[in-house]
Amino acid sequence: MTLLQQEFPSDAEFVGQLGLPNTETYRSYNQLVGTIDVFLISTRDHFIVVFEPDSPPEKCRNQTVEVANHIFQKIDTKFAELGLTDIQFDLTYVHEILEIVVSNISEHNLHLNNTYKFDLLPKFQALIMIHVINYATEFFSRRIKVPCKPQTDDYKTTAWCYFKNIARGETEDVIACGFFNAAVVKVIEEQVSELLPMEAQGSVQGILSHGKQTLIKRILIDLAEKEDFMQYKAFIRDPYTFAEKWILELTNRKMFEEHTDDVSLYAQLAKKQVSQILNELGNIVIKATDDRNAGMSSWVETFVTQNNECNTLALSKDIFVHVENRNVTNLQTFSHALTEEIEEMRRRLFSIYEHDTAVSVQWITNPVSEILDKLWGCLDLCVFCKEPCMMTSKDHVMEGKLHECVQHRPLGIGGYRKSASEKMVVDFCSHKVSGDQKYKHNNESWLYKEYKENFPDWEIPPSSDTSKYWIWVMCKFQNELAEMYNMKIPDTEDIPEHWTSYTKQIAIDSL
Numbered sequence: 001m002t003l004l005q006q007e008f009p010s011d012a013e014f015v016g017q018l019g020l021p022n023t024e025t026y027r028s029y030n031q032l033v034g035t036i037d038v039f040l041i042s043t044r045d046h047f048i049v050v051f052e053p054d055s056p057p058e059k060c061r062n063q064t065v066e067v068a069n070h071i072f073q074k075i076d077t078k079f080a081e082l083g084l085t086d087i088q089f090d091l092t093y094v095h096e097i098l099e100i101v102v103s104n105i106s107e108h109n110l111h112l113n114n115t116y117k118f119d120l121l122p123k124f125q126a127l128i129m130i131h132v133i134n135y136a137t138e139f140f141s142r143r144i145k146v147p148c149k150p151q152t153d154d155y156k157t158t159a160w161c162y163f164k165n166i167a168r169g170e171t172e173d174v175i176a177c178g179f180f181n182a183a184v185v186k187v188i189e190e191q192v193s194e195l196l197p198m199e200a201q202g203s204v205q206g207i208l209s210h211g212k213q214t215l216i217k218r219i220l221i222d223l224a225e226k227e228d229f230m231q232y233k234a235f236i237r238d239p240y241t242f243a244e245k246w247i248l249e250l251t252n253r254k255m256f257e258e259h260t261d262d263v264s265l266y267a268q269l270a271k272k273q274v275s276q277i278l279n280e281l282g283n284i285v286i287k288a289t290d291d292r293n294a295g296m297s298s299w300v301e302t303f304v305t306q307n308n309e310c311n312t313l314a315l316s317k318d319i320f321v322h323v324e325n326r327n328v329t330n331l332q333t334f335s336h337a338l339t340e341e342i343e344e345m346r347r348r349l350f351s352i353y354e355h356d357t358a359v360s361v362q363w364i365t366n367p368v369s370e371i372l373d374k375l376w377g378c379l380d381l382c383v384f385c386k387e388p389c390m391m392t393s394k395d396h397v398m399e400g401k402l403h404e405c406v407q408h409r410p411l412g413i414g415g416y417r418k419s420a421s422e423k424m425v426v427d428f429c430s431h432k433v434s435g436d437q438k439y440k441h442n443n444e445s446w447l448y449k450e451y452k453e454n455f456p457d458w459e460i461p462p463s464s465d466t467s468k469y470w471i472w473v474m475c476k477f478q479n480e481l482a483e484m485y486n487m488k489i490p491d492t493e494d495i496p497e498h499w500t501s502y503t504k505q506i507a508i509d510s511l
């Protein structure tokens, strides 16, 4: 290990270069030999000529690639020994592989067994290490038998973490903290993502608590203000789905457009959850670190048990498999390091939620569907005009109450046309049911007033009331409605004269 712990000239530079490997590139390699191109070698940073100062730098540059390939050959052999079948991940592989790099470069620089005229510089070692780490991460991710079944990508991050920390010469404490962080952050993120839809729901509860009719009214006002027939069409066809989408959009607007001190409501709610969980974790870390714990494994055991007694965050001992294996000797030091790591976790989680937007957010569960389902109740629409049934119980017919509407609409809104002229019917269904006119159903003619012959579960009381709102919609969008149902617009004389005088404001105010 001492060999691995030698300092790199610039940690920052080294870490800066060490991102998760480009899977495409590294997956395409079958072996390490031949994967470093001479153009990657810098005549200034990677080696220095120490014998025969007039040796041509280009020659030395080519020779550094030879040295790299010689190292790679040894690592390829090591990988070949591991075989192509599933292997259990073993930390010794990581150590052995990195040690091959470090010891070979040191040996080269002693020039006892070579005649090269140059020394290899720490930046060359960093270059080779990064390359080997990336290759090895890909190699292990593909072949590893994973102890606690995370996804390959999770595993890849874990393997990469290992290599990176060891290559950087981190202490066992720091490495253990890194694994603790990786294991727990994921669980917290899952839990917060599950809680957020409920929090979001709370923020629009006001609209939902006033019931189906209030919700429909809000939607109708919004539709009138937008004057977009495509939206009317969607609402007329399937008001429930439209309402669900409408509330979700409203929720997203509220969550992401309402800011306090530049922080969206969504991020605030997420941060509140994250902080509650992490504060509790911090307390448990301190509580779990007492003299009775002899080693890491026992510490993890105590930590998980105490944590799960709190019911803040459910953790399985399995996720700490990499923490448990660390050779941490002083648990007090580890506990201090972990307390600092928790702050790092807080920053990382905060930043995840701060970057979410109404577009990027992926709700684990639709924050409104369940509550809307209860609030909306009956999904039926008036058989003539498509007005939603006002009942908020799904089983109201079974309970002895018939489908009924708060208001009705001109029949043309529901697609009714005159059979001969194919012109849309402008009259209201609640009006028709008192006369002697007929409608078509199953290719037969039936009297409106005997609608119960076909629709026994419906109650459409005869009424001369008319909805100014739907009259306005019909007059304004008669061309679009005609196109929607493939019918003709009504004759002007069919439309009562005062109907055309209704303005949008009158329509909205009538609701």
Ligand SMILES: [Zn+2]
Pocket (backbone or CB within 6 Å): 382, 383, 384, 385, 386, 387, 405, 407, 408, 409, 429, 430
């Ligand atoms: Zn109706």
Ligand SMILES: [Zn+2]
Pocket (backbone or CB within 6 Å): 378, 379, 380, 389, 390, 391, 396, 402, 403, 404
């Ligand atoms: Zn109903």
